[in-house]
Amino acid sequence: MAMKSFVEVDADSHFPLENLPFGVFKPSGEELPRPGVAIGNFVLDLSVITSAGHFNGQNLNNSDCFLQPSLNKFLAMGRPAWKEARSTVQKLLSADEPTLRDNASLREKAILPMNEVQMLLPTVIGDYTDFFSSLHHAKNCGTIFRGPENPIVPQWFHLPIAYHGRASSIVVSGTDIIRPRGQGHPAPNSPPYFGPSKKLDFELEMAAVVGPGNKLGESVDVNDAADHIFGLVLMNDWSARDIQAWEYVPLGPFLGKSFGTTISPWIVTLDALEPFACDAPKQEPHPLPYLSEKTSKNYDISLEVRIKPDGHKDSSVVTKSNFNHLYWTLTQQLAHHTINGCNLRPGDLLGTGTISGPEPESYGCLLELSWNGQKPVSLNGTTRKFLEDGDEVTITGFCKGNGFKVGFGACSGKVVPQL
Amino acid sequence: MAMKSFVEVDADSHFPLENLPFGVFKPSGEELPRPGVAIGNFVLDLSVITSAGHFNGQNLNNSDCFLQPSLNKFLAMGRPAWKEARSTVQKLLSADEPTLRDNASLREKAILPMNEVQMLLPTVIGDYTDFFSSLHHAKNCGTIFRGPENPIVPQWFHLPIAYHGRASSIVVSGTDIIRPRGQGHPAPNSPPYFGPSKKLDFELEMAAVVGPGNKLGESVDVNDAADHIFGLVLMNDWSARDIQAWEYVPLGPFLGKSFGTTISPWIVTLDALEPFACDAPKQEPHPLPYLSEKTSKNYDISLEVRIKPDGHKDSSVVTKSNFNHLYWTLTQQLAHHTINGCNLRPGDLLGTGTISGPEPESYGCLLELSWNGQKPVSLNGTTRKFLEDGDEVTITGFCKGNGFKVGFGACSGKVVPQL
Numbered sequence: 149m150a151m152k153s154f155v156e157v158d159a160d161s162h163f164p165l166e167n168l169p170f171g172v173f174k175p176s177g178e179e180l181p182r183p184g185v186a187i188g189n190f191v192l193d194l195s196v197i198t199s200a201g202h203f204n205g206q207n208l209n210n211s212d213c214f215l216q217p218s219l220n221k222f223l224a225m226g227r228p229a230w231k232e233a234r235s236t237v238q239k240l241l242s243a244d245e246p247t248l249r250d251n252a253s254l255r256e257k258a259i260l261p262m263n264e265v266q267m268l269l270p271t272v273i274g275d276y277t278d279f280f281s282s283l284h285h286a287k288n289c290g291t292i293f294r295g296p297e298n299p300i301v302p303q304w305f306h307l308p309i310a311y312h313g314r315a316s317s318i319v320v321s322g323t324d325i326i327r328p329r330g331q332g333h334p335a336p337n338s339p340p341y342f343g344p345s346k347k348l349d350f351e352l353e354m355a356a357v358v359g360p361g362n363k364l365g366e367s368v369d370v371n372d373a374a375d376h377i378f379g380l381v382l383m384n385d386w387s388a389r390d391i392q393a394w395e396y397v398p399l400g401p402f403l404g405k406s407f408g409t410t411i412s413p414w415i416v417t418l419d420a421l422e423p424f425a426c427d428a429p430k431q432e433p434h435p436l437p438y439l440s441e442k443t444s445k446n447y448d449i450s451l452e453v454r455i456k457p458d459g460h461k462d463s464s465v466v467t468k469s470n471f472n473h474l475y476w477t478l479t480q481q482l483a484h485h486t487i488n489g490c491n492l493r494p495g496d497l498l499g500t501g502t503i504s505g506p507e508p509e510s511y512g513c514l515l516e517l518s519w520n521g522q523k524p525v526s527l528n529g530t531t532r533k534f535l536e537d538g539d540e541v542t543i544t545g546f547c548k549g550n551g552f553k554v555g556f557g558a559c560s561g562k563v564v565p566q567l
Numbered sequence: 568m569a570m571k572s573f574v575e576v577d578a579d580s581h582f583p584l585e586n587l588p589f590g591v592f593k594p595s596g597e598e599l600p601r602p603g604v605a606i607g608n609f610v611l612d613l614s615v616i617t618s619a620g621h622f623n624g625q626n627l628n629n630s631d632c633f634l635q636p637s638l639n640k641f642l643a644m645g646r647p648a649w650k651e652a653r654s655t656v657q658k659l660l661s662a663d664e665p666t667l668r669d670n671a672s673l674r675e676k677a678i679l680p681m682n683e684v685q686m687l688l689p690t691v692i693g694d695y696t697d698f699f700s701s702l703h704h705a706k707n708c709g710t711i712f713r714g715p716e717n718p719i720v721p722q723w724f725h726l727p728i729a730y731h732g733r734a735s736s737i738v739v740s741g742t743d744i745i746r747p748r749g750q751g752h753p754a755p756n757s758p759p760y761f762g763p764s765k766k767l768d769f770e771l772e773m774a775a776v777v778g779p780g781n782k783l784g785e786s787v788d789v790n791d792a793a794d795h796i797f798g799l800v801l802m803n804d805w806s807a808r809d810i811q812a813w814e815y816v817p818l819g820p821f822l823g824k825s826f827g828t829t830i831s832p833w834i835v836t837l838d839a840l841e842p843f844a845c846d847a848p849k850q851e852p853h854p855l856p857y858l859s860e861k862t863s864k865n866y867d868i869s870l871e872v873r874i875k876p877d878g879h880k881d882s883s884v885v886t887k888s889n890f891n892h893l894y895w896t897l898t899q900q901l902a903h904h905t906i907n908g909c910n911l912r913p914g915d916l917l918g919t920g921t922i923s924g925p926e927p928e929s930y931g932c933l934l935e936l937s938w939n940g941q942k943p944v945s946l947n948g949t950t951r952k953f954l955e956d957g958d959e960v961t962i963t964g965f966c967k968g969n970g971f972k973v974g975f976g977a978c979s980g981k982v983v984p985q986l
């Protein structure tokens with residue numbers, strides 16, 4: 149049964165009282181970004197709640213963490229502060245709590261219609277890492293690029309493979325993506341060509357937002373790693389497959405990825421996701437001790453990608469996947485990332501890698517769905533091998549509770565041509 | 568003939584009036600970092616000069632760019648401001664300019680002995696990219712890792728290959744480097760082991776510090792790219808070869824690099840380096856138009872790496888190289904980096920990649936110098952295949968003028984074991 153807020157929340161809403169995701173927004177006509185929490189079709193302004201003195205628990209009392217233009221300071225405070233903020237907000241918004249409900253002037257200042265605010269990136273992202281944690285994605289890409297004999301390199305099963313991504317070009321949902329230019333090389337014996345990418349793709353991913361982080365030279369134990377993850381967002385790791393294929397040996401993806409990465413604005417906390425935890429896949433071979441965890445957890449998050457071509461009225465679903473397809477868990481990713489002493493900082497982003505399931509309808513990118521352009525994907529009267537200008541790609545995701553959803557909203561972006 | 572300052576500068580100093588590199592420091596006993604310029608064995612405090620009203624040209628008048636804890640704001644202002652700052656400082660420090668020379672109280676506040684200040688990272692580094700621009704290094708690494716048949720992939724000659732590095736673990740010269748732990752895999756049919764790296768290495772590099780940068784979706788023309796580079800620092804891209812070799816396929820280096828990267832504290836400006844410009848190597852095949860520049864410039868910078876084992880009195884030179892061995896120029900690197908629309912921000916770092924020359928004595932890392940451990944390098948009574956705990960590695964570099972040097976000081980770090 150769903151919890152009840154005095155704010156009206158549809159049964160279908162991604163943002164009931166059970167969720168309470170954190171983000172950063174600007175009210176219309178105001179300049180200063182501030183943290184907020186989503187409730188139904190509204191945003192609770194945490195700077196107003198702070199100024200009214202309602203964060204009065206032991207961690208948040210007198211803190212200015214919600215008077216900041218990003219969530220970084222709050223994230224640095226760690227899980228006790230996060231839990232306190234969540235329970236304070238849950239209480240303030242509940243149907244039988246009068247504090248906000250019966251104070252019309254405070255309520256009006258603190259609760260704003262979501263369609264009247266502008267969502268921003270929730271954190272200042274110092275570093276962004278992208279993992280490669282779906283077995284199905286790794287297998288499909290390996291088969292496409294290197295053939296069916298040994299699609300997955302042996303080390304894939306011993307460590308969560310990852311690369312450093314570009315932090316500067318991470319944008320919030322709703323930002324247009326300009327088609328990148330670069331070099332491609334379709335035929336082995338011809339010279340490379342230069343121009344707008346001919347193989348622009350999306351990648352269905354989620355990303356963990358790092359909490360306190362660790363000092364340079366220290367490592368986070370895999371069994372403590374969950375306390376370093378504030379929550380999750382949806383992520384589209386836009387990829388130019390022609391640029392990527394030509395540049396990536398031997399140092400990995402670079403310009404094929406760095407032109408833009410879109411994330412959803414609302415960070416859904418691990419606390420809100422906990423009821424939807426499920427067992428992660430069995431790992432064989434058994435990982436080394438620093439990656440062996442007492443409980444190995446995934447989350448049952450239904451994911452979907454839609455494409456809406458320019459001028460079309462409707463979008464078409466191109467894939468349905470689930471977060472629980474990941475082989476390496478978030479906590480293993482984070483522990484591995486720090487095992488060499490690399491320091492994580494509050495607000496850092498750890499992408500999961502493309503989340504492909506086992507069936508062709510659950511593949512997480514057009515490279516796999518169209519098998520590198522060999523099998524066009526049908527889209528409500530038209531087809532796609534790769535993305536065309538004007539295509540709007542929207543990722544959504546949610547967990548299904550009993551009478552409510554804990555959802556992520558949307559992560560969307562429209563492809564536009566270079567001027 | 569050398570220019571003359573009223574501050575005493577040895578003929579051998581890296582920091583004469585011709586150089587004037589920019590950095591950020593804390594005076595002893597003070598908390599607030601501030602920008603400075605090196606002159607001989609002294610540091611000129613730019614916050615003091617600002618407060619005294621001596622930056623009064625059209626770009627810097629009333630600017631608070633030197634009242635910041637980093638150089639980012641100054642870097643964002645672009646070349647006209649950089650040139651104005653340089654000429655103002657050059658005038659203020661010259662032997663026949665009385666302003667500072669004859670004002671004892673201002674002079675005492677503004678000019679501090681370098682050994683009494685603490686140098687810090689000069690910029691907040693949003694993103695750090697590492698290129699792979701030495702042909703000799705690419706050839707040697709390819710031969711060691713993949714055999715002598717096709718050591719260099721064909722795309723290497725068509726584009727400056729690069730990967731995203733880790734920004735959080737960049738440290739300033741003098742910071743200890745903790746030996747990273749990780750997975751290695753010495754034999755094809757055995758399982759991986761875990762432990763402290765057995766193949767810890769340095770990489771002799773330099774890095775460009777980005778100036779104004781560009782907006783997401785826009786590209787910097789290769790012929791304008793020099794205006795986006797403020798200057799250069801020395802860089803040691805510490806590398807764990809065993810970790811790197813096991814993890815890098817197919818997404819490139821990750822934990823083998825991200826445990827630490829050391830840079831020298833003083834940014835030597837392109838204006839100071841201009842007298843030492845020289846022709847870059849001829850490129851065959853001719854690069855695509857977006858990489859073809861009107862003048863293709865390198866700099867004649869002598870580079871040297873020394874290792875001082877723990878307890879030894881003296882260090883030994885292990886290699887001598889030169890910046891002019893780079894195949895891809897700094898401006899080509901920067902233009903390539905933005906051709907897909909990727910945005911660079913002020914303070915970003917673009918590493919050149921390991922700078923190896925053609926002769927074995929000029930190789931830029933132990934992997935090459937010891938040929939992956941097969942030929943121990945002799946070190947004044949001992950030998951090294953890779954770095955041992957207690958080894959202090961120091962990179963230096965300078966340009967030789969007529970009666971003076973334009974130098975970079977030192978980039979050093981000592982390897983210490985994990986506790």
Ligand SMILES: [Ca+2]
Binds near residue numbers: 278351501502
């Ligand atoms: Ca990805």
Ligand SMILES: [Ca+2]
Binds near residue numbers: 697770772804918921
């Ligand atoms: Ca390097």
Ligand SMILES: [Mg+2]
Binds near residue numbers: 386387406407
């Ligand atoms: Mg991307």
Ligand SMILES: [Mg+2]
Binds near residue numbers: 803805806829
């Ligand atoms: Mg490094």
Ligand code: NI
Binds near residue numbers: 313
């Ligand atoms: Ni970064």
